[in-house]
Amino acid sequence: MSKINMENLGLSQRFVTEATLYEGLYIGRIVSQYKNLYKVVTENGGITAEVSGKFRFSVKTMSDYPTVGDFVMIDRNEDIDGNAIIHHVLTRKSALIRRAAGTSHDEQILASNIDTVFICMSLNNDLNVRRLERYLGVAWDSGANPVIVLTKSDLCNNLSGKLAEINTIACGVDVITTSSRNQNGYLPVKKYIDHGKTIAFVGSSGVGKSTLINRLIGENILETKEIRDDDKGRHTTTRRELFVLPNGGIVIDTPGMRELGIESADLTKTFVDIEELSAKCKFNDCTHTHEPKCAVQEAINNGLLSKERFESYLKLKKEVKYEGLNSKQIEKEKLNEIFKEFGGMKSARKMLKEKKKSNRKF
Structure with a gap:
Protein backbone atom coordinates (compact mmCIF):
# COMPACT_ATOMS: atom_id res chain seq x y z
CA MET A 1 0.00 0.00 0.00
CA SER A 2 1.43 3.39 -1.04
CA LYS A 3 2.04 5.98 1.64
CA ILE A 4 0.23 9.32 1.71
CA ASN A 5 2.57 12.28 1.37
CA MET A 6 1.68 14.28 4.48
CA GLU A 7 3.37 17.38 3.04
CA ASN A 8 0.46 17.49 0.59
CA LEU A 9 -1.74 17.78 3.70
CA GLY A 10 0.18 20.81 4.95
CA LEU A 11 2.57 18.99 7.27
CA SER A 12 5.61 21.23 7.70
CA GLN A 13 8.87 20.79 9.56
CA ARG A 14 7.45 22.91 12.37
CA PHE A 15 4.88 20.20 13.22
CA VAL A 16 7.31 17.33 12.57
CA THR A 17 9.73 18.79 15.12
CA GLU A 18 7.01 19.23 17.76
CA ALA A 19 5.76 15.68 17.12
CA THR A 20 9.13 14.25 18.25
CA LEU A 21 8.17 15.24 21.81
CA TYR A 22 5.57 12.48 21.85
CA GLU A 23 7.35 9.15 21.53
CA GLY A 24 5.27 6.17 20.50
CA LEU A 25 2.51 8.29 18.92
CA TYR A 26 1.74 9.07 15.26
CA ILE A 27 0.93 12.35 13.55
CA GLY A 28 -2.27 12.94 11.58
CA ARG A 29 -4.46 15.79 10.42
CA ILE A 30 -8.17 16.15 11.23
CA VAL A 31 -10.22 16.43 8.04
CA SER A 32 -13.75 16.29 9.48
CA GLN A 33 -15.68 16.00 12.72
CA TYR A 34 -19.06 14.54 13.63
CA LYS A 35 -20.07 15.07 17.25
CA ASN A 36 -17.30 13.43 19.34
CA LEU A 37 -15.72 11.51 16.49
CA TYR A 38 -13.01 12.77 14.15
CA LYS A 39 -11.75 11.60 10.79
CA VAL A 40 -7.97 11.78 10.82
CA VAL A 41 -5.65 11.22 7.86
CA THR A 42 -2.23 9.70 8.48
CA GLU A 43 0.45 8.50 6.07
CA ASN A 44 -1.37 5.14 5.97
CA GLY A 45 -4.82 6.54 5.20
CA GLY A 46 -7.93 7.74 7.01
CA ILE A 47 -9.04 6.51 10.43
CA THR A 48 -11.80 7.38 12.90
CA ALA A 49 -10.60 8.78 16.22
CA GLU A 50 -11.77 10.14 19.56
CA VAL A 51 -10.01 12.05 22.33
CA SER A 52 -8.58 10.19 25.32
CA GLY A 53 -10.19 10.37 28.75
CA LYS A 54 -7.11 12.15 30.10
CA PHE A 55 -7.33 14.71 27.30
CA ARG A 56 -11.04 15.32 28.00
CA PHE A 57 -10.33 15.76 31.72
CA SER A 58 -7.58 18.34 31.06
CA VAL A 59 -9.67 20.51 28.70
CA LYS A 60 -10.33 24.00 30.06
CA THR A 61 -12.25 25.58 27.17
CA MET A 62 -14.05 24.31 24.07
CA SER A 63 -11.24 25.64 21.89
CA ASP A 64 -8.84 23.16 23.51
CA TYR A 65 -10.63 20.29 21.76
CA PRO A 66 -9.36 19.16 18.34
CA THR A 67 -10.89 20.85 15.32
CA VAL A 68 -10.76 20.53 11.54
CA GLY A 69 -7.28 21.46 10.33
CA ASP A 70 -5.49 20.42 13.53
CA PHE A 71 -2.44 18.19 13.50
CA VAL A 72 -2.83 15.66 16.30
CA MET A 73 -0.86 12.87 17.93
CA ILE A 74 -2.69 9.53 17.96
CA ASP A 75 -1.98 6.02 19.19
CA ARG A 76 -1.99 4.36 15.73
CA ASN A 77 -1.74 5.17 12.05
CA GLU A 78 -3.78 2.26 10.72
CA ASP A 79 -7.53 1.58 10.76
CA ILE A 80 -7.57 -1.41 13.12
CA ASP A 81 -9.27 -2.45 16.38
CA GLY A 82 -11.86 0.30 16.89
CA ASN A 83 -11.29 4.03 17.13
CA ALA A 84 -7.85 5.58 17.33
CA ILE A 85 -7.18 7.73 20.40
CA ILE A 86 -6.12 11.39 20.16
CA HIS A 87 -3.69 12.29 22.94
CA HIS A 88 -2.38 15.73 21.91
CA VAL A 89 -3.17 18.65 19.62
CA LEU A 90 0.00 20.17 18.16
CA THR A 91 0.40 23.93 18.59
CA ARG A 92 -1.74 25.77 16.04
CA LYS A 93 0.03 28.21 13.76
CA SER A 94 -3.28 29.98 13.10
CA ALA A 95 -6.92 29.64 14.11
CA LEU A 96 -10.09 31.18 12.75
CA ILE A 97 -12.21 31.87 15.84
CA ARG A 98 -15.72 33.11 16.47
CA ARG A 99 -17.80 33.35 19.61
CA ALA A 100 -19.79 30.18 20.23
CA ALA A 101 -23.58 30.44 20.07
CA GLY A 102 -25.46 31.05 23.32
CA THR A 103 -24.77 33.18 26.37
CA SER A 104 -21.37 31.68 27.23
CA HIS A 105 -18.15 33.25 26.06
CA ASP A 106 -16.64 30.05 24.72
CA GLU A 107 -14.60 30.22 21.56
CA GLN A 108 -15.53 28.16 18.53
CA ILE A 109 -12.64 27.42 16.20
CA LEU A 110 -13.90 27.27 12.63
CA ALA A 111 -10.60 26.07 11.14
CA SER A 112 -6.98 25.83 12.21
CA ASN A 113 -3.51 25.88 10.64
CA ILE A 114 -4.72 27.92 7.69
CA ASP A 115 -2.63 30.16 5.44
CA THR A 116 -5.37 32.15 3.70
CA VAL A 117 -8.97 33.01 4.56
CA PHE A 118 -11.31 33.48 1.60
CA ILE A 119 -14.09 35.78 2.78
CA CYS A 120 -16.89 35.07 0.32
CA MET A 121 -19.67 37.58 -0.34
CA SER A 122 -22.25 37.59 -3.08
CA LEU A 123 -22.47 40.60 -5.41
CA ASN A 124 -26.24 40.79 -5.06
CA ASN A 125 -28.35 42.29 -2.28
CA ASP A 126 -26.48 40.17 0.28
CA LEU A 127 -23.43 42.44 0.02
CA ASN A 128 -22.88 44.19 3.35
CA VAL A 129 -19.66 46.12 3.98
CA ARG A 130 -20.29 46.34 7.72
CA ARG A 131 -20.49 42.55 7.94
CA LEU A 132 -17.37 42.36 5.78
CA GLU A 133 -15.50 44.50 8.34
CA ARG A 134 -16.40 41.94 11.02
CA TYR A 135 -15.08 39.09 8.89
CA LEU A 136 -11.86 41.00 8.19
CA GLY A 137 -11.29 41.64 11.90
CA VAL A 138 -11.64 37.93 12.71
CA ALA A 139 -9.57 36.87 9.68
CA TRP A 140 -6.65 39.18 10.51
CA ASP A 141 -6.79 37.98 14.13
CA SER A 142 -6.52 34.35 13.01
CA GLY A 143 -2.90 34.71 11.90
CA ALA A 144 -3.79 33.93 8.28
CA ASN A 145 -4.05 36.34 5.35
CA PRO A 146 -7.57 37.39 4.28
CA VAL A 147 -8.69 37.64 0.66
CA ILE A 148 -12.11 39.05 -0.25
CA VAL A 149 -13.86 36.84 -2.83
CA LEU A 150 -16.88 38.45 -4.46
CA THR A 151 -19.10 35.78 -6.01
CA LYS A 152 -21.97 35.89 -8.53
CA SER A 153 -20.52 38.88 -10.38
CA ASP A 154 -22.87 38.02 -13.25
CA LEU A 155 -25.80 39.07 -11.02
CA CYS A 156 -24.35 42.52 -10.28
CA ASN A 157 -25.66 45.51 -12.23
CA ASN A 158 -23.17 47.97 -10.76
CA LEU A 159 -19.89 46.07 -10.43
CA SER A 160 -17.60 49.13 -10.55
CA GLY A 161 -19.67 50.90 -7.88
CA LYS A 162 -19.66 47.85 -5.56
CA LEU A 163 -15.91 47.39 -6.00
CA ALA A 164 -15.28 51.06 -5.23
CA GLU A 165 -17.33 50.73 -2.02
CA ILE A 166 -15.46 47.59 -0.93
CA ASN A 167 -12.06 49.07 -1.72
CA THR A 168 -12.73 51.83 0.82
CA ILE A 169 -12.69 49.22 3.60
CA ALA A 170 -10.38 46.52 2.14
CA CYS A 171 -7.19 48.26 3.38
CA GLY A 172 -4.39 46.15 1.91
CA VAL A 173 -6.56 43.09 1.27
CA ASP A 174 -6.81 41.58 -2.21
CA VAL A 175 -10.29 41.70 -3.75
CA ILE A 176 -11.22 39.25 -6.52
CA THR A 177 -14.47 38.59 -8.38
CA THR A 178 -15.85 35.25 -9.54
CA SER A 179 -18.86 33.95 -11.43
CA SER A 180 -20.46 30.50 -11.18
CA ARG A 181 -22.22 30.95 -14.53
CA ASN A 182 -18.88 31.01 -16.34
CA GLN A 183 -17.10 27.63 -16.32
CA ASN A 184 -13.79 29.40 -15.78
CA GLY A 185 -15.22 31.97 -13.37
CA TYR A 186 -13.39 30.37 -10.44
CA LEU A 187 -9.91 30.79 -11.93
CA PRO A 188 -9.05 34.05 -10.08
CA VAL A 189 -8.91 32.12 -6.78
CA LYS A 190 -6.47 29.49 -8.08
CA LYS A 191 -3.41 31.73 -7.87
CA TYR A 192 -3.77 31.83 -4.07
CA ILE A 193 -3.71 28.04 -3.81
CA ASP A 194 -0.34 26.34 -3.60
CA HIS A 195 1.09 22.96 -2.71
CA GLY A 196 0.70 22.22 1.00
CA LYS A 197 -1.12 25.52 1.70
CA THR A 198 -4.48 25.55 3.49
CA ILE A 199 -7.32 27.89 2.58
CA ALA A 200 -10.50 28.32 4.63
CA PHE A 201 -13.72 29.50 2.98
CA VAL A 202 -16.07 31.59 5.16
CA GLY A 203 -19.21 33.56 4.44
CA SER A 204 -22.99 33.53 4.61
CA SER A 205 -25.07 30.62 3.36
CA GLY A 206 -25.73 30.54 -0.36
CA VAL A 207 -22.97 32.91 -1.46
CA GLY A 208 -21.25 30.26 -3.56
CA LYS A 209 -18.52 28.77 -1.32
CA SER A 210 -19.48 25.19 -2.14
CA THR A 211 -19.68 25.94 -5.87
CA LEU A 212 -16.15 27.37 -5.83
CA ILE A 213 -14.79 24.39 -3.91
CA ASN A 214 -16.49 21.94 -6.28
CA ARG A 215 -14.82 23.69 -9.23
CA LEU A 216 -11.42 23.55 -7.51
CA ILE A 217 -11.83 19.85 -6.69
CA GLY A 218 -13.07 19.10 -10.19
CA GLU A 219 -16.25 17.28 -9.15
CA ASN A 220 -19.52 18.02 -7.34
CA ILE A 221 -18.65 16.78 -3.86
CA LEU A 222 -20.53 19.51 -1.96
CA GLU A 223 -24.24 20.20 -2.31
CA THR A 224 -25.03 23.65 -3.70
CA LYS A 225 -28.20 25.72 -3.66
CA GLU A 226 -29.01 29.10 -5.09
CA ILE A 227 -29.85 32.08 -2.88
CA ARG A 228 -33.61 32.49 -2.63
CA ASP A 229 -35.44 35.56 -3.86
CA ASP A 230 -35.39 37.06 -0.36
CA ASP A 231 -31.57 36.80 -0.42
CA LYS A 232 -31.38 34.66 2.70
CA GLY A 233 -29.10 31.85 1.63
CA ARG A 234 -29.96 28.26 2.45
CA HIS A 235 -27.64 26.29 4.69
CA THR A 236 -25.93 23.74 2.48
CA THR A 237 -22.69 23.07 4.38
CA THR A 238 -23.60 21.86 7.87
CA ARG A 239 -20.16 20.99 9.14
CA ARG A 240 -16.53 21.85 8.55
CA GLU A 241 -14.58 19.61 6.22
CA LEU A 242 -11.09 19.56 4.74
CA PHE A 243 -10.39 18.59 1.13
CA VAL A 244 -7.07 17.98 -0.63
CA LEU A 245 -7.12 19.43 -4.13
CA PRO A 246 -5.92 17.27 -7.05
CA ASN A 247 -3.35 19.87 -8.17
CA GLY A 248 -2.06 20.66 -4.68
CA GLY A 249 -3.41 22.75 -1.84
CA ILE A 250 -6.01 22.13 0.84
CA VAL A 251 -9.38 23.83 1.36
CA ILE A 252 -11.65 23.87 4.41
CA ASP A 253 -15.34 24.57 3.93
CA THR A 254 -17.22 26.07 6.88
CA PRO A 255 -20.98 26.32 7.58
CA GLY A 256 -22.64 29.51 6.37
CA MET A 257 -23.04 32.27 8.95
CA ARG A 258 -25.49 35.16 8.76
CA GLU A 259 -23.96 36.63 11.91
CA LEU A 260 -20.39 36.37 13.14
CA GLY A 261 -20.04 36.70 16.90
CA ILE A 262 -16.63 38.19 17.65
CA GLU A 263 -14.52 36.63 20.35
CA SER A 264 -11.37 38.50 19.33
CA ALA A 265 -10.46 40.62 16.33
CA ASP A 266 -7.52 42.55 14.93
Whole structure:
Protein backbone atom coordinates (compact mmCIF):
# COMPACT_ATOMS: atom_id res chain seq x y z
CA MET A 1 0.00 0.00 0.00
CA SER A 2 1.43 3.39 -1.04
CA LYS A 3 2.04 5.98 1.64
CA ILE A 4 0.23 9.32 1.71
CA ASN A 5 2.57 12.28 1.37
CA MET A 6 1.68 14.28 4.48
CA GLU A 7 3.37 17.38 3.04
CA ASN A 8 0.46 17.49 0.59
CA LEU A 9 -1.74 17.78 3.70
CA GLY A 10 0.18 20.81 4.95
CA LEU A 11 2.57 18.99 7.27
CA SER A 12 5.61 21.23 7.70
CA GLN A 13 8.87 20.79 9.56
CA ARG A 14 7.45 22.91 12.37
CA PHE A 15 4.88 20.20 13.22
CA VAL A 16 7.31 17.33 12.57
CA THR A 17 9.73 18.79 15.12
CA GLU A 18 7.01 19.23 17.76
CA ALA A 19 5.76 15.68 17.12
CA THR A 20 9.13 14.25 18.25
CA LEU A 21 8.17 15.24 21.81
CA TYR A 22 5.57 12.48 21.85
CA GLU A 23 7.35 9.15 21.53
CA GLY A 24 5.27 6.17 20.50
CA LEU A 25 2.51 8.29 18.92
CA TYR A 26 1.74 9.07 15.26
CA ILE A 27 0.93 12.35 13.55
CA GLY A 28 -2.27 12.94 11.58
CA ARG A 29 -4.46 15.79 10.42
CA ILE A 30 -8.17 16.15 11.23
CA VAL A 31 -10.22 16.43 8.04
CA SER A 32 -13.75 16.29 9.48
CA GLN A 33 -15.68 16.00 12.72
CA TYR A 34 -19.06 14.54 13.63
CA LYS A 35 -20.07 15.07 17.25
CA ASN A 36 -17.30 13.43 19.34
CA LEU A 37 -15.72 11.51 16.49
CA TYR A 38 -13.01 12.77 14.15
CA LYS A 39 -11.75 11.60 10.79
CA VAL A 40 -7.97 11.78 10.82
CA VAL A 41 -5.65 11.22 7.86
CA THR A 42 -2.23 9.70 8.48
CA GLU A 43 0.45 8.50 6.07
CA ASN A 44 -1.37 5.14 5.97
CA GLY A 45 -4.82 6.54 5.20
CA GLY A 46 -7.93 7.74 7.01
CA ILE A 47 -9.04 6.51 10.43
CA THR A 48 -11.80 7.38 12.90
CA ALA A 49 -10.60 8.78 16.22
CA GLU A 50 -11.77 10.14 19.56
CA VAL A 51 -10.01 12.05 22.33
CA SER A 52 -8.58 10.19 25.32
CA GLY A 53 -10.19 10.37 28.75
CA LYS A 54 -7.11 12.15 30.10
CA PHE A 55 -7.33 14.71 27.30
CA ARG A 56 -11.04 15.32 28.00
CA PHE A 57 -10.33 15.76 31.72
CA SER A 58 -7.58 18.34 31.06
CA VAL A 59 -9.67 20.51 28.70
CA LYS A 60 -10.33 24.00 30.06
CA THR A 61 -12.25 25.58 27.17
CA MET A 62 -14.05 24.31 24.07
CA SER A 63 -11.24 25.64 21.89
CA ASP A 64 -8.84 23.16 23.51
CA TYR A 65 -10.63 20.29 21.76
CA PRO A 66 -9.36 19.16 18.34
CA THR A 67 -10.89 20.85 15.32
CA VAL A 68 -10.76 20.53 11.54
CA GLY A 69 -7.28 21.46 10.33
CA ASP A 70 -5.49 20.42 13.53
CA PHE A 71 -2.44 18.19 13.50
CA VAL A 72 -2.83 15.66 16.30
CA MET A 73 -0.86 12.87 17.93
CA ILE A 74 -2.69 9.53 17.96
CA ASP A 75 -1.98 6.02 19.19
CA ARG A 76 -1.99 4.36 15.73
CA ASN A 77 -1.74 5.17 12.05
CA GLU A 78 -3.78 2.26 10.72
CA ASP A 79 -7.53 1.58 10.76
CA ILE A 80 -7.57 -1.41 13.12
CA ASP A 81 -9.27 -2.45 16.38
CA GLY A 82 -11.86 0.30 16.89
CA ASN A 83 -11.29 4.03 17.13
CA ALA A 84 -7.85 5.58 17.33
CA ILE A 85 -7.18 7.73 20.40
CA ILE A 86 -6.12 11.39 20.16
CA HIS A 87 -3.69 12.29 22.94
CA HIS A 88 -2.38 15.73 21.91
CA VAL A 89 -3.17 18.65 19.62
CA LEU A 90 0.00 20.17 18.16
CA THR A 91 0.40 23.93 18.59
CA ARG A 92 -1.74 25.77 16.04
CA LYS A 93 0.03 28.21 13.76
CA SER A 94 -3.28 29.98 13.10
CA ALA A 95 -6.92 29.64 14.11
CA LEU A 96 -10.09 31.18 12.75
CA ILE A 97 -12.21 31.87 15.84
CA ARG A 98 -15.72 33.11 16.47
CA ARG A 99 -17.80 33.35 19.61
CA ALA A 100 -19.79 30.18 20.23
CA ALA A 101 -23.58 30.44 20.07
CA GLY A 102 -25.46 31.05 23.32
CA THR A 103 -24.77 33.18 26.37
CA SER A 104 -21.37 31.68 27.23
CA HIS A 105 -18.15 33.25 26.06
CA ASP A 106 -16.64 30.05 24.72
CA GLU A 107 -14.60 30.22 21.56
CA GLN A 108 -15.53 28.16 18.53
CA ILE A 109 -12.64 27.42 16.20
CA LEU A 110 -13.90 27.27 12.63
CA ALA A 111 -10.60 26.07 11.14
CA SER A 112 -6.98 25.83 12.21
CA ASN A 113 -3.51 25.88 10.64
CA ILE A 114 -4.72 27.92 7.69
CA ASP A 115 -2.63 30.16 5.44
CA THR A 116 -5.37 32.15 3.70
CA VAL A 117 -8.97 33.01 4.56
CA PHE A 118 -11.31 33.48 1.60
CA ILE A 119 -14.09 35.78 2.78
CA CYS A 120 -16.89 35.07 0.32
CA MET A 121 -19.67 37.58 -0.34
CA SER A 122 -22.25 37.59 -3.08
CA LEU A 123 -22.47 40.60 -5.41
CA ASN A 124 -26.24 40.79 -5.06
CA ASN A 125 -28.35 42.29 -2.28
CA ASP A 126 -26.48 40.17 0.28
CA LEU A 127 -23.43 42.44 0.02
CA ASN A 128 -22.88 44.19 3.35
CA VAL A 129 -19.66 46.12 3.98
CA ARG A 130 -20.29 46.34 7.72
CA ARG A 131 -20.49 42.55 7.94
CA LEU A 132 -17.37 42.36 5.78
CA GLU A 133 -15.50 44.50 8.34
CA ARG A 134 -16.40 41.94 11.02
CA TYR A 135 -15.08 39.09 8.89
CA LEU A 136 -11.86 41.00 8.19
CA GLY A 137 -11.29 41.64 11.90
CA VAL A 138 -11.64 37.93 12.71
CA ALA A 139 -9.57 36.87 9.68
CA TRP A 140 -6.65 39.18 10.51
CA ASP A 141 -6.79 37.98 14.13
CA SER A 142 -6.52 34.35 13.01
CA GLY A 143 -2.90 34.71 11.90
CA ALA A 144 -3.79 33.93 8.28
CA ASN A 145 -4.05 36.34 5.35
CA PRO A 146 -7.57 37.39 4.28
CA VAL A 147 -8.69 37.64 0.66
CA ILE A 148 -12.11 39.05 -0.25
CA VAL A 149 -13.86 36.84 -2.83
CA LEU A 150 -16.88 38.45 -4.46
CA THR A 151 -19.10 35.78 -6.01
CA LYS A 152 -21.97 35.89 -8.53
CA SER A 153 -20.52 38.88 -10.38
CA ASP A 154 -22.87 38.02 -13.25
CA LEU A 155 -25.80 39.07 -11.02
CA CYS A 156 -24.35 42.52 -10.28
CA ASN A 157 -25.66 45.51 -12.23
CA ASN A 158 -23.17 47.97 -10.76
CA LEU A 159 -19.89 46.07 -10.43
CA SER A 160 -17.60 49.13 -10.55
CA GLY A 161 -19.67 50.90 -7.88
CA LYS A 162 -19.66 47.85 -5.56
CA LEU A 163 -15.91 47.39 -6.00
CA ALA A 164 -15.28 51.06 -5.23
CA GLU A 165 -17.33 50.73 -2.02
CA ILE A 166 -15.46 47.59 -0.93
CA ASN A 167 -12.06 49.07 -1.72
CA THR A 168 -12.73 51.83 0.82
CA ILE A 169 -12.69 49.22 3.60
CA ALA A 170 -10.38 46.52 2.14
CA CYS A 171 -7.19 48.26 3.38
CA GLY A 172 -4.39 46.15 1.91
CA VAL A 173 -6.56 43.09 1.27
CA ASP A 174 -6.81 41.58 -2.21
CA VAL A 175 -10.29 41.70 -3.75
CA ILE A 176 -11.22 39.25 -6.52
CA THR A 177 -14.47 38.59 -8.38
CA THR A 178 -15.85 35.25 -9.54
CA SER A 179 -18.86 33.95 -11.43
CA SER A 180 -20.46 30.50 -11.18
CA ARG A 181 -22.22 30.95 -14.53
CA ASN A 182 -18.88 31.01 -16.34
CA GLN A 183 -17.10 27.63 -16.32
CA ASN A 184 -13.79 29.40 -15.78
CA GLY A 185 -15.22 31.97 -13.37
CA TYR A 186 -13.39 30.37 -10.44
CA LEU A 187 -9.91 30.79 -11.93
CA PRO A 188 -9.05 34.05 -10.08
CA VAL A 189 -8.91 32.12 -6.78
CA LYS A 190 -6.47 29.49 -8.08
CA LYS A 191 -3.41 31.73 -7.87
CA TYR A 192 -3.77 31.83 -4.07
CA ILE A 193 -3.71 28.04 -3.81
CA ASP A 194 -0.34 26.34 -3.60
CA HIS A 195 1.09 22.96 -2.71
CA GLY A 196 0.70 22.22 1.00
CA LYS A 197 -1.12 25.52 1.70
CA THR A 198 -4.48 25.55 3.49
CA ILE A 199 -7.32 27.89 2.58
CA ALA A 200 -10.50 28.32 4.63
CA PHE A 201 -13.72 29.50 2.98
CA VAL A 202 -16.07 31.59 5.16
CA GLY A 203 -19.21 33.56 4.44
CA SER A 204 -22.99 33.53 4.61
CA SER A 205 -25.07 30.62 3.36
CA GLY A 206 -25.73 30.54 -0.36
CA VAL A 207 -22.97 32.91 -1.46
CA GLY A 208 -21.25 30.26 -3.56
CA LYS A 209 -18.52 28.77 -1.32
CA SER A 210 -19.48 25.19 -2.14
CA THR A 211 -19.68 25.94 -5.87
CA LEU A 212 -16.15 27.37 -5.83
CA ILE A 213 -14.79 24.39 -3.91
CA ASN A 214 -16.49 21.94 -6.28
CA ARG A 215 -14.82 23.69 -9.23
CA LEU A 216 -11.42 23.55 -7.51
CA ILE A 217 -11.83 19.85 -6.69
CA GLY A 218 -13.07 19.10 -10.19
CA GLU A 219 -16.25 17.28 -9.15
CA ASN A 220 -19.52 18.02 -7.34
CA ILE A 221 -18.65 16.78 -3.86
CA LEU A 222 -20.53 19.51 -1.96
CA GLU A 223 -24.24 20.20 -2.31
CA THR A 224 -25.03 23.65 -3.70
CA LYS A 225 -28.20 25.72 -3.66
CA GLU A 226 -29.01 29.10 -5.09
CA ILE A 227 -29.85 32.08 -2.88
CA ARG A 228 -33.61 32.49 -2.63
CA ASP A 229 -35.44 35.56 -3.86
CA ASP A 230 -35.39 37.06 -0.36
CA ASP A 231 -31.57 36.80 -0.42
CA LYS A 232 -31.38 34.66 2.70
CA GLY A 233 -29.10 31.85 1.63
CA ARG A 234 -29.96 28.26 2.45
CA HIS A 235 -27.64 26.29 4.69
CA THR A 236 -25.93 23.74 2.48
CA THR A 237 -22.69 23.07 4.38
CA THR A 238 -23.60 21.86 7.87
CA ARG A 239 -20.16 20.99 9.14
CA ARG A 240 -16.53 21.85 8.55
CA GLU A 241 -14.58 19.61 6.22
CA LEU A 242 -11.09 19.56 4.74
CA PHE A 243 -10.39 18.59 1.13
CA VAL A 244 -7.07 17.98 -0.63
CA LEU A 245 -7.12 19.43 -4.13
CA PRO A 246 -5.92 17.27 -7.05
CA ASN A 247 -3.35 19.87 -8.17
CA GLY A 248 -2.06 20.66 -4.68
CA GLY A 249 -3.41 22.75 -1.84
CA ILE A 250 -6.01 22.13 0.84
CA VAL A 251 -9.38 23.83 1.36
CA ILE A 252 -11.65 23.87 4.41
CA ASP A 253 -15.34 24.57 3.93
CA THR A 254 -17.22 26.07 6.88
CA PRO A 255 -20.98 26.32 7.58
CA GLY A 256 -22.64 29.51 6.37
CA MET A 257 -23.04 32.27 8.95
CA ARG A 258 -25.49 35.16 8.76
CA GLU A 259 -23.96 36.63 11.91
CA LEU A 260 -20.39 36.37 13.14
CA GLY A 261 -20.04 36.70 16.90
CA ILE A 262 -16.63 38.19 17.65
CA GLU A 263 -14.52 36.63 20.35
CA SER A 264 -11.37 38.50 19.33
CA ALA A 265 -10.46 40.62 16.33
CA ASP A 266 -7.52 42.55 14.93
CA LEU A 267 -9.02 45.99 14.39
CA THR A 268 -5.65 47.68 13.83
CA LYS A 269 -5.36 45.98 10.42
CA THR A 270 -9.08 46.02 9.62
CA PHE A 271 -9.31 49.76 10.30
CA VAL A 272 -5.76 50.76 9.47
CA ASP A 273 -7.05 54.04 7.98
CA ILE A 274 -8.63 55.06 11.30
CA GLU A 275 -5.58 53.90 13.25
CA GLU A 276 -3.35 56.08 11.07
CA LEU A 277 -5.64 59.07 11.53
CA SER A 278 -5.70 58.48 15.31
CA ALA A 279 -1.92 58.88 15.39
CA LYS A 280 -2.38 62.44 14.08
CA CYS A 281 -4.82 63.52 16.82
CA LYS A 282 -3.60 66.19 19.23
CA PHE A 283 -4.28 63.99 22.28
CA ASN A 284 -2.95 60.45 22.63
CA ASP A 285 -6.12 59.33 24.45
CA CYS A 286 -8.46 61.04 21.99
CA THR A 287 -11.92 59.43 21.90
CA HIS A 288 -12.64 61.05 18.51
CA THR A 289 -15.89 62.54 19.78
CA HIS A 290 -15.48 66.08 21.15
CA GLU A 291 -11.73 66.75 21.49
CA PRO A 292 -10.15 69.64 19.57
CA LYS A 293 -7.81 68.90 16.65
CA CYS A 294 -9.13 65.37 16.24
CA ALA A 295 -7.81 64.02 12.93
CA VAL A 296 -10.57 61.39 12.75
CA GLN A 297 -13.41 63.90 13.07
CA GLU A 298 -11.66 66.21 10.60
CA ALA A 299 -11.51 63.35 8.08
CA ILE A 300 -15.23 62.66 8.57
CA ASN A 301 -16.10 66.35 8.14
CA ASN A 302 -13.96 66.56 5.00
CA GLY A 303 -15.55 63.46 3.48
CA LEU A 304 -12.33 61.43 3.64
CA LEU A 305 -13.80 58.93 6.12
CA SER A 306 -17.42 57.79 6.18
CA LYS A 307 -19.35 58.26 9.41
CA GLU A 308 -20.76 54.72 8.98
CA ARG A 309 -17.27 53.18 8.90
CA PHE A 310 -16.23 55.09 12.02
CA GLU A 311 -19.40 53.98 13.84
CA SER A 312 -18.68 50.38 12.80
CA TYR A 313 -15.16 50.75 14.20
CA LEU A 314 -16.51 51.98 17.56
CA LYS A 315 -19.11 49.22 17.68
CA LEU A 316 -16.61 46.43 17.02
CA LYS A 317 -14.10 47.95 19.42
CA LYS A 318 -16.70 47.92 22.18
CA GLU A 319 -17.78 44.38 21.31
CA VAL A 320 -14.23 43.07 21.47
CA LYS A 321 -13.61 45.01 24.67
CA TYR A 322 -16.52 43.36 26.48
CA GLU A 323 -15.95 39.84 25.16
CA GLY A 324 -15.10 37.30 27.84
CA LEU A 325 -16.67 39.37 30.62
CA ASN A 326 -19.74 38.39 32.63
CA SER A 327 -22.69 40.79 33.00
CA LYS A 328 -21.35 42.26 36.26
CA GLN A 329 -17.93 42.90 34.73
CA ILE A 330 -19.49 44.45 31.62
CA GLU A 331 -21.55 46.78 33.80
CA LYS A 332 -18.41 47.82 35.66
CA GLU A 333 -16.63 48.55 32.36
CA LYS A 334 -19.58 50.64 31.17
CA LEU A 335 -19.60 52.66 34.39
CA ASN A 336 -15.88 53.23 34.08
CA GLU A 337 -16.49 54.51 30.56
CA ILE A 338 -19.21 56.89 31.81
CA PHE A 339 -16.96 58.26 34.56
CA LYS A 340 -13.84 58.32 32.39
CA GLU A 341 -13.46 62.11 32.58
CA PHE A 342 -13.43 61.85 36.39
CA GLY A 343 -10.58 59.35 36.33
CA GLY A 344 -12.77 56.22 36.39
CA MET A 345 -15.56 54.95 38.61
CA LYS A 346 -13.32 54.57 41.65
CA SER A 347 -12.19 58.20 41.50
CA ALA A 348 -15.76 59.33 40.85
CA ARG A 349 -16.98 57.55 44.00
CA LYS A 350 -14.19 59.16 46.02
CA MET A 351 -15.14 62.55 44.65
CA LEU A 352 -18.83 62.01 45.54
CA LYS A 353 -17.91 60.97 49.10
CA GLU A 354 -15.81 64.11 49.56
CA LYS A 355 -18.65 66.20 48.17
CA LYS A 356 -21.11 64.66 50.65
CA LYS A 357 -18.71 65.38 53.54
CA SER A 358 -18.35 68.95 52.38
CA ASN A 359 -22.15 69.40 52.20
CA ARG A 360 -22.57 68.07 55.78
CA LYS A 361 -20.29 70.82 57.12
CA PHE A 362 -22.82 73.38 55.96
